[in-house]
Amino acid sequence: MTTLLWGALPYVACALLVAGLVWRYRYDKYGWTTRSSQVYESKLLNVASPAFHYGILFVLAGHVVGLFVPASWTDAVGASEHTYHLFSLYGGTFAGALTVAGLALLIYRRRTRAPVFRATTANDKAMYLFLVAAIVLGMTAKLTHASGDGYDYRRTIAPWARSLFTLRPRTDLMTGVPVLYQVHAVVGLVLIALVPYTRLVHMFSAPLQYLFRPYVVYRSRDPRQLGPRPDRRGWETPHR
């Protein structure tokens, strides 16, 4: 079980992520969108969506620091374990609270605004389930182990996470980890695997190139596309 969860699942999730992205980019570019529902309802979204997105970006940054910055580095700059814990506790809780509040408002909006709810697919619902689970479990794990210096995941989870990249996963490190953290990690891995198959895929189209391109884009007609082309996935077939 230990090997399955901490040795195999991360690689499976990663493979599904990469393969899914390649598949989606090649065969479903038309479906690759944020699927925004803002034209149905704008007021709640204008508050909830930035709160959630900025929160989750902060959370992501926190995970990167927590998992991939070894304790020795923070020690080297003179930050004690207690300082680090407080920083992580307050920063993480703030970001988590922002994310949860935004997400709660988004879900409330999705359920109560009829056009938005009607546009919600089964895929969206499954995605929301895992997203909420991952975030809530993470918050719970953090807050239940908050007393004193808290649970020091930088001695167990973080080295395990880093060992994944060397292809020699140290699964033994994960056996003593509190069960809440374990569940959070598993749900998180499943969520990573789900990204390319749900609307979450839009995170990979963050349009950073917008900062560097000229304002007006000119493009010539593609000489290879002068005639009709086969209908692609997602396109409505015209009535013949």
Add this chain to the structure above:
Amino acid sequence: MRPMAQIAMVMNLDKCIGCHTCSVTCKQAWTNRRGMEYVWFNNVETRPGQGYPRRYEDQETWRGGWELNRRGALRLKAGGRLHKLAGIFSNPRLPEIKDYYEPWTYEYRNLTDAPLGDDYPVARPVSQLDGRPMKIEWSSNWDDNLAGAPAHGDLDPMVERTRRQAADKVRFEFEQTFMFYLPRICEHCLNPSCVASCPSGAMYKRAEDGIVLVDQDHCRGWRMCVTGCPYKKVYFNHATGKAEKCTLCYPRIEVGLPTVCSETCVGRLRYLGVVLYDADRVTAAAETKDEKALYEAQLGVFLDPHDPGVQHACEAAGIPYDWMEAARRSPVRALISEYRVALPLHPEYRTMPMVWYIPPLSPVVDALSETGHDGEDAGNLFAAIDTLRIPLEYLAEMFTAGDIGPVRASLEKLAAMRSHMRSLNLGEEPDTRIPAAVGMSPEEIETMYRLLAIAKYEDRYVIPTAAVGDARRLEESALPQGCSLDHDGGPGMGGDGPFGQDSGRKLLPLVSVENFHILRRRQTADTPDEAKED
């Protein structure tokens, strides 16, 4: 100089009778799909009126188009690049569907399936957004023919601006009011702010003909283009989550046919043709400080296809000969640059729009005739243009950022044309002072009359085909890719893939000379059989 060609349109508002045929045929051709119920690539507004979506011209609310920053350089009114990316998680300036109108259908089934009873069955309106019964309160044309103008007319942003200058000019009381129709499509601007707003770079202006398009495979649904367009002519397809807009019917334009809206226009008021412009001068012209000078600045961007220097530069830039020829014969260029009767819609948005309008003179003539004066007498008309109930100020707010000079000049030319042509028709000796008063020769007036009043199909639409421009590339692909017997019902029958026509892998490019003619026939045929005939 970087010469580029652009397919542009001019609409003669005098002739628009507000029949909405253009809107309906466009809707049938392009937006009769789920997710696009509320979308009209072409719509006809009654002015004064709020327009579609409601009050779209109020840029303080919707933040469309460009503005000048402190250094006098262009920047998007909705905010710069960093501002856009920071606010990408929601777009506070995005119109909701209800700002256009909530699309609906009727419970038609109820009419036939209702159980026998004392009451007549009715087909209740049902919202197409949430599927519930709804109360219809607005639509794309709710204020058609000034309907509800006493209540809603004051909400027209242009009325508000006109009244700031001339408080008593716009009235909505019956017998004191005025109206005209304004058909609108995408402006296919030279300096498109929707393209500039797109974070994904999915929107582009086609280099060959200037048509502004959305690449559906690269659009990620960030919705910035909807805000960016001051004319609100980019729409969000709420079923697919992608932006869609008027394509200027490019599949038709490419084979030399006018757009659906032009083709079906009952009043024959639309003109399509090529204009040449200098892409290097666009930004400088759009940065003209004085809003009222923007009309002149845009005229300065256009190139004269009769000028040998321009011809040389165009050839060097790879503009095909038949495009040059079309530019020389272009009715659009004539109306915009030569006669100067067509004016751009809202040049103050600084997008350099390419659908221009000839302002309406008819309400002036009608009003003059009603008061017992001779509506077509030049002296009466010239005086009436300034004093009668269709306020020049209102037209100027729409077409020249408030400068009444060009509007008056355009209307005076139209008035001179009426007067001159009437004396010709009545066999009188035409008064040469009338054309001279508007700076035109009698011959020019008569050519303009042929273009505006006779308006033959081939004079209205001078559209070079994409294919002739591509001739060299086409020659290379003219050899058939498959077996020549592979046509429907032919002995080869290998043309279709395993799941019928267009299935399976197709080798591109597919356009050969034959294909080009088949495409053209398909576009023009009334029945499928006709399209197949050789």
